[in-house]
Amino acid sequence: MLQNEKITLRSRLGLIGLGYLGSRIARRLVAAGFPVIVYDGDHAKAAELSNLGAEVARDPGELAGKVDVILSSLPDDSVVEAVYLRAGNVLRSARPDTRIIELSTISPETSRRLHRAAQQFGLPSLDVAISGSTPSAEAGTLTLFGGGDREIFESADAIFAAIAKQWFYMGRGGSGVAMKLVVNTLLGVGMQAVAEAVALGSTLDLPRDLLFDTLAKTTVVAPAHVGELATAKMHDYAPQFPVRLMHKDFGLVLAAAHGRLSMPATEAAAAINSAEAALGSEEDFSVVIRRMEQLAKEVPPPKARIILT
Numbered sequence: 001m002l003q004n005e006k007i008t009l010r011s012r013l014g015l016i017g018l019g020y021l022g023s024r025i026a027r028r029l030v031a032a033g034f035p036v037i038v039y040d041g042d043h044a045k046a047a048e049l050s051n052l053g054a055e056v057a058r059d060p061g062e063l064a065g066k067v068d069v070i071l072s073s074l075p076d077d078s079v080v081e082a083v084y085l086r087a088g089n090v091l092r093s094a095r096p097d098t099r100i101i102e103l104s105t106i107s108p109e110t111s112r113r114l115h116r117a118a119q120q121f122g123l124p125s126l127d128v129a130i131s132g133s134t135p136s137a138e139a140g141t142l143t144l145f146g147g148g149d150r151e152i153f154e155s156a157d158a159i160f161a162a163i164a165k166q167w168f169y170m171g172r173g174g175s176g177v178a179m180k181l182v183v184n185t186l187l188g189v190g191m192q193a194v195a196e197a198v199a200l201g202s203t204l205d206l207p208r209d210l211l212f213d214t215l216a217k218t219t220v221v222a223p224a225h226v227g228e229l230a231t232a233k234m235h236d237y238a239p240q241f242p243v244r245l246m247h248k249d250f251g252l253v254l255a256a257a258h259g260r261l262s263m264p265a266t267e268a269a270a271a272i273n274s275a276e277a278a279l280g281s282e283e284d285f286s287v288v289i290r291r292m293e294q295l296a297k298e299v300p301p302p303k304a305r306i307i308l309t
Helices: 022-032 043-050 060-064 077-085 108-120 134-139 150-155 157-163 175-203 208-216 223-233 243-257 264-277 285-298
Strands: 013-016 036-039 069-072 099-102 125-131 142-148 164-171
Touching: 013 022, 013 060, 022 036, 022 043, 022 134, 022 157, 036 043, 036 060, 069 077, 077 099, 077 108, 099 108, 108 125, 108 175, 125 150, 125 175, 142 150, 142 157, 142 175, 150 164, 157 164, 164 175, 175 208, 175 223, 175 243, 175 264, 175 285, 208 223, 223 285, 243 264, 243 285, 264 285
Parallel strands: 013 036, 013 069, 069 099, 099 125, 142 164
Antiparallel strands: 125 142
């Protein structure tokens, strides 16, 4: 592609990583009419996209050499670095001026390192962090935060319109993932606050279903937590945003804050999340509601006070 040329439905897209969000993003891009090539280490996931019309690459390097835009949705910093900077060979395989849109939630430092490395290969790059759960990805209503060159960001409107309801340019490289950490601080701490509020309601003998239904209709519960309340009410913790990923994001948030500021509420929420993540189950991050409900049941009732007259 020419420098700053608008991305259109004729632009060939490659997507690396078909996890909870990546697979749904790929489906929407195919449905929008883009020619799409996909790669995932789990070949079964790639085969599902092949049935919808996507081409499947044998490895990330092959994908990078065939497309105009490389997108990636990967689990953590180490995988992003491996795909782009080491064995994945993406930067060396991509043609000059191929655009990179990195969607993973990683540290701002890793993101900026990728920006610098891509620049050395003549590859414009963006960090475009995603806010939203799997239902949002399926519906194309994600929120995106972008970092990097503003003109490159604005040239990608056609991609963003296929997967998101709103997108924001945040500044230089690393700014998109930085904003994602800010947002997920509220997401994680807010979920712990909801869990504690539910536990308090149960100890005050409020009927459970009524408690959940009423709480979800108040203005103090964020929209992102309303859906989680509805599923938790049914004791359904199927992963929309897995607890292990919230655990990873808490780690990124606290690492970013280290030496800069104290975040006591975040540290406390991260500890509860960490205890649940350590169980190794692939459940939603709202599972802290169940944990707090269980803890509330374990607290012994206060002993009756005998007053002598």
